Amino acid sequence: MSEASPRGTYLVIAEALRSEIDEGESLPSEAALMRSHNVSRNTIRRALKSLEADGVVESAPGIGWRPARSGDRRSLSERMTDVIAEDSLSVGAAYPSEAKLCERFGASRTAVRRVLAQMEGNGLLATVHGKGRTVRTLPAPTVRP
Incomplete structure (x- = not known):
């Protein structure tokens, strides 16, 4: 370069x-x-x-x-945002832990933490000290081909 x-x-x-x-x-x-x-x-x-x-x-x-082996070529960010709808989470509901997300998506903790920080920055999640992350707002529906 x-x-x-x-x-x-x-x-x-x-x-x-x-x-x-x-x-x-x-x-x-x-x-x-x-x-x-x-x-x-x-x-x-x-x-x-x-x-x-x-x-x-x-x-x-x-x-x-x-x-990546998975047939799902959506970004980790999209897949983690979709957890809210897939798991029928409502505002105030507990969002899955980092460990569960790493296992669910086969991603590193670093990658999961990066997306969680994005989700918090976008206002989707809130962190409650000692309790983990909760859903702060529901994501806007997306249209996929």
């Missing part, structure tokens, strides 16, 4: 990897990605974590990163 990117280098790399994955290519190792993009391991990991949060890739312990 020879030029500075106004979007953030890791985002540019994430989009390039997303395109490669959509074309059916497999993911090279982190070391190979570092060499091909001429960036640090931290930048590569940020790109991969971004793709993980979107449900495009998943971490495979002992193997590295691979395209």
